[in-house]
Amino acid sequence: MKHFLILAAFLALTFLACTNSDDALFDASESSTISISAKLSLEKDSISKQGKADTVRPSDTLTFIADVEPSRSIRMQKYYWTLDGEKWAYEFSFRSNIINPGHHKVALVLVDYFGDTLSDTLNVWVGNLPVLDEKAIVPRPGTQQIPPESGVTFAWHAYDPDSIYSMRYRFVLKDASRKTIVDTLIDKPNLEYKKSLDPLTQYSWSVYAFNEIGMAASTNISSSFFTMGAKGESAIVGNIQTSAYASRFSSDSICVSLTILDSSGKVISMDSLAGRTDSILRYTKKPLPPGSYKIAASLPRLTDYIPDTLDIQLLPSEVHNAETIYLNDIVPPTIRSIPLADTLDFADTLRFFVTDGGSALSLDNIQINFNGRRITEGTSFKKDTLTIALNDSPESVSYRLLTLTATDLSGNKNKKSFYIRPTQDWFECNGETTLYDEEILEVFIHDTNPYGFEPDSFYFDIFKNDQAAVYKATGDSHSFKVTYGAFPAVVNHVRSGIRYTNGIIKWKEWTVSRVFTTRSEGE
Amino acid sequence: MDLKTLFGRTRFCKAPAITLALSVVFLNGCLDIPDTPDAPPEIEHISVYVEQEGIKDSSILKIFPGDSATLKVSVFPRQYKKDFSFEWKRSGRTLGTGESYVIAPKAPARDIPTLLAVYDPLGGETTVSFNVIANTPPQLDSITSPVAGDTIYGNASMAILFKWYASDKDLNYGDALNYTLVIDSTRYELGTLSDIRQSGFATGEHNVYVIVTDSYGDCDSIAPQKFYVIDTLGRLP
Numbered sequence: 001m002k003h004f005l006i007l008a009a010f011l012a013l014t015f016l017a018c019t020n021s022d023d024a025l026f027d028a029s030e031s032s033t034i035s036i037s038a039k040l041s042l043e044k045d046s047i048s049k050q051g052k053a054d055t056v057r058p059s060d061t062l063t064f065i066a067d068v069e070p071s072r073s074i075r076m077q078k079y080y081w082t083l084d085g086e087k088w089a090y091e092f093s094f095r096s097n098i099i100n101p102g103h104h105k106v107a108l109v110l111v112d113y114f115g116d117t118l119s120d121t122l123n124v125w126v127g128n129l130p131v132l133d134e135k136a137i138v139p140r141p142g143t144q145q146i147p148p149e150s151g152v153t154f155a156w157h158a159y160d161p162d163s164i165y166s167m168r169y170r171f172v173l174k175d176a177s178r179k180t181i182v183d184t185l186i187d188k189p190n191l192e193y194k195k196s197l198d199p200l201t202q203y204s205w206s207v208y209a210f211n212e213i214g215m216a217a218s219t220n221i222s223s224s225f226f227t228m229g230a231k232g233e234s235a236i237v238g239n240i241q242t243s244a245y246a247s248r249f250s251s252d253s254i255c256v257s258l259t260i261l262d263s264s265g266k267v268i269s270m271d272s273l274a275g276r277t278d279s280i281l282r283y284t285k286k287p288l289p290p291g292s293y294k295i296a297a298s299l300p301r302l303t304d305y306i307p308d309t310l311d312i313q314l315l316p317s318e319v320h321n322a323e324t325i326y327l328n329d330i331v332p333p334t335i336r337s338i339p340l341a342d343t344l345d346f347a348d349t350l351r352f353f354v355t356d357g358g359s360a361l362s363l364d365n366i367q368i369n370f371n372g373r374r375i376t377e378g379t380s381f382k383k384d385t386l387t388i389a390l391n392d393s394p395e396s397v398s399y400r401l402l403t404l405t406a407t408d409l410s411g412n413k414n415k416k417s418f419y420i421r422p423t424q425d426w427f428e429c430n431g432e433t434t435l436y437d438e439e440i441l442e443v444f445i446h447d448t449n450p451y452g453f454e455p456d457s458f459y460f461d462i463f464k465n466d467q468a469a470v471y472k473a474t475g476d477s478h479s480f481k482v483t484y485g486a487f488p489a490v491v492n493h494v495r496s497g498i499r500y501t502n503g504i505i506k507w508k509e510w511t512v513s514r515v516f517t518t519r520s521e522g523e
Numbered sequence: 524m525d526l527k528t529l530f531g532r533t534r535f536c537k538a539p540a541i542t543l544a545l546s547v548v549f550l551n552g553c554l555d556i557p558d559t560p561d562a563p564p565e566i567e568h569i570s571v572y573v574e575q576e577g578i579k580d581s582s583i584l585k586i587f588p589g590d591s592a593t594l595k596v597s598v599f600p601r602q603y604k605k606d607f608s609f610e611w612k613r614s615g616r617t618l619g620t621g622e623s624y625v626i627a628p629k630a631p632a633r634d635i636p637t638l639l640a641v642y643d644p645l646g647g648e649t650t651v652s653f654n655v656i657a658n659t660p661p662q663l664d665s666i667t668s669p670v671a672g673d674t675i676y677g678n679a680s681m682a683i684l685f686k687w688y689a690s691d692k693d694l695n696y697g698d699a700l701n702y703t704l705v706i707d708s709t710r711y712e713l714g715t716l717s718d719i720r721q722s723g724f725a726t727g728e729h730n731v732y733v734i735v736t737d738s739y740g741d742c743d744s745i746a747p748q749k750f751y752v753i754d755t756l757g758r759l760p
Contacts, residue, residue, distance in 0.1 A: 136711055143722035144680040153719050157712045190714040225682075315678075315756045 034074060037067040038081075038108035038120040053123040055213045058099040062124070066092040066108050075113040082107045101127045101162035125213045127165055132209040132217035133157040138190075141223040145317055148197040148227040155190040156221055158209040165211035173205045176237065176284060200229035200286040200319050202237050226319035234314045235286030236260070238322030240297050242305065243329050244277035244359060244409035251278035252359050252409060256327070257300050260285055263292040277359070277409055280324075290316045297325045304331040304358030304408070329358035332412035333365070335404050343419040344402075350420075352386045352404060359409040367405040370420075390420070398422065426506040429496040433510065435484050437517045444479035445496050453504065459497035462486060462512075468495070487512045567599045571639055571653045585739055586626065588657040594624040596639060596651075606644055611636035626655070660741035661691040661700050663733055668718075671748035675724075678756040682720035689717070689735040689743070703734040705747075726754040 039050040041063045056062060064081060068074065072092055081089040084104055089096065098104055106122040138155040139146065146152050158167055171191050173182040175198070182193065197203065207221040229235065240256050256273040268288070275281040291314055298307035305327045314320050333356035337344055344350060354366055363381045367374065368388060378389030386404070400420040407413045428446040435441055443462065447455045458478045461468035463486060471478050490513065497507040572581035575592035586592040594611065598604040610617050611624040613636050618624065626635055639651040668686040669675060675683055689700055704711040704719065707729050713719060730749050736742040 136709055138711055138713070138719045138721050139682060140721055140723040142680055143682045143720065145677075145682050146720055153716050155711055155713045155716060155719060157710075188714050189712060190716050192716065318680075318756070 200235035233287035329410040332414035333406035446477040686718035
């Protein structure tokens with residue numbers, strides 16, 4: 001045994017003698033600090049939205065993520081997650097939900113190779129959404145005759161289904177002009193407003209419920225009530241809305257004429273309500289004695305809108321919340337070309353009238369398509385005139401289609417198409433000609449088409465016999481002479497044409513104006 | 524040995540403790556490593572409850588001050604209760620001894636204990652603090668609007684005033700009253716409001732009652748009372 005120990009010691013010394021003991025020394029520069037970080041993310045959010053705390057529902061799935069620096073592959077003894085101090089999971093990252101309502105602490109624990117323990121803690125508040133009863137509210141929606149001088153009490157019912165979180169409420173009270181009178185946060189489900197209110201006025205109120213961890217009820221209360229006037233006095237309140245209310249375009253200023261007539265047709269009042277098309281105009285007429293009334297509303301300056309009337313029977317001490325009056329524009333914009341034609345010669349700039357009696361139009365309201373392609377550049381719209389600069393070659397072989405679509409603020413749409421006629425000279429021929437007696441006219445035609453098409457025949461329709469003279473083409477031109485007698489009228493319409501071997505026929509019209517220096521008898 | 528310092532694992536006489544420990548060793552010796560032989564048995568809790576009219580209350584120790592009530596002590600495990608002695612105290616003054624203390628009807632606050640001192644046979648001591656709530660239940664006196672049998676002329680949109688009165692002798696001692704108004708089976712949780720205006724009542728018979736609840740959960744109500752609505756403002760066809 002002794003010999004064996006001596007041998008072992010000898011061997012150990014032998015091996016160690018060859019090693020560099022400096023390598024076994026701790027070198028701080030080669031060490032790195034280990035740090036961990038726990039994060040959580042709601043699955044429904046982007047994974048990039050990570051945090052150290054969150055408020056979630058029991059049904060929400062959370063992703064717990066462990067970050068280890070310098071990397072997860074460092075040597076370590078163990079790692080795990082705890083939920084409220086109890087071991088919970090053993091992955092670096094995992095998904096789970098926490099079903100028990102309340103505040104929970106989720107900790108990431110890592111024991112490194114040397115036995116040092118690192119941890120990082122997350123906070124999670126779990127709860128179900130609070131419940132707000134929209135029905136059992138005081139006062140009930142539309143309640144009339146609330147005494148204005150003695151204030152008003154409000155009450156509602158809400159609760160936390162988990163019975164662990166306290167409730168908070170945001171209460172808002174607004175007057176008839178939507179001006180906020182009260183906007184407060186309270187912790188009890190009722191409020192006593194003790195200040196006086198205006199008589200014969202509609203007030204609106206709303207309640208939003210939250211629990212103490214900021215979760216909002218899925219519903220809220222939005223209600224209104226009416227205050228009482230002097231004995232027997234009544235009032236009418238109502239809204240006016242135009243068909244341009246929800247326009248996808250910009251809004252316009254409007255001025256609504258509102259007339260109230262009594263049962264005998266006598267005008268009680270006539271008012272102008274200024275507003276915009278994208279807002280609801282609110283009107284109030286008070287005090288009024290009970291009875292029958294007619295309300296007429298119109299937009300006098302906007303002829304496309306159809307006036308509307310409403311009959312009302314006003315009860316004693318009632319603030320009548322009249323039906324909304326809708327002023328509808330059902331007339332689409334009009335589109336006309338400046339020469340009032342549907343077929344237009346190609347030109348660098350084309351102009352059109354685009355008008356609407358219900359709203360001021362802009363380029364936003366007009367869509368321009370040329371040959372199936374929408375164009376926006378080179379267009380302008382000023383004082384009902386649309387100008388389009390056609391950025392295209394005039395040398396097209398065919399007609400092209402220009403489509404204008406104008407939509408007014410009420411969504412009425414007019415779509416109109418124009419044919420753009422090519423203006424390219426395919427050939428040269430006689431132009432407007434003045435012919436005197438005894439003169440001989442040389443009729444000529446010379447093909448200049450830029451496409452290299454080959455002429456097949458030349459046509460001349462000059463004798464008014466409904467049958468054009470046809471000459472087989474032997475080159476790219478042809479001519480012949482005609483005496484003045486062939487043109488008996490003062491103005492003679494003539495056509496010259498070419499038929500190409502590919503079947504295309506092109507015509508050009510011209511006129512011969514005669515000057516009669518001597519008149520034969522009988523003419 | 525000071526029992527107070529060992530509250531929750533009270534030390535008793537060594538003899539029974541050793542016997543208990545030995546029993547554990549003999550019974551479980553083959554199963555697990557035994558506890559230290561002199562480890563004391565654990566007293567899990569000592570608590571006070573109140574009994575009045577045969578009803579036990581160990582939560583908020585609430586009593587009705589008009590009747591006598593008895594404070595009692597509960598020790599768990601129960602078998603060690605007999606080894607202790609008890610003193611019922613208030614403001615350092617001993618009001619009584621024994622496992623129970625009788626609170627006389629309409630007893631003044633100075634005669635209601637707030638502390639129970641517990642002594643073990645070796646002179647160890649622990650204390651249990653508590654607070655007896657002498658609560659008078661609220662009383663709903665009347666619904667003054669609409670009074671029973673009232674006929675109201677109006678229509679379904681007209682606000683009707685509902686007003687009632689309730690009383691509670693403890694209102695000056697931090698108690699508060701909350702109301703639940705029930706109209707035609709619809710409950711309105713009104714908190715501390717004691718009058719509201721509500722609409723929505725069609726022509727015909729309706730009934731209403733109010734439940735009043737104080738801060739300690741005692742409540743009162745009255746039988747539903749009827750009122751009638753006649754629509755005199757209905758719109759002409």
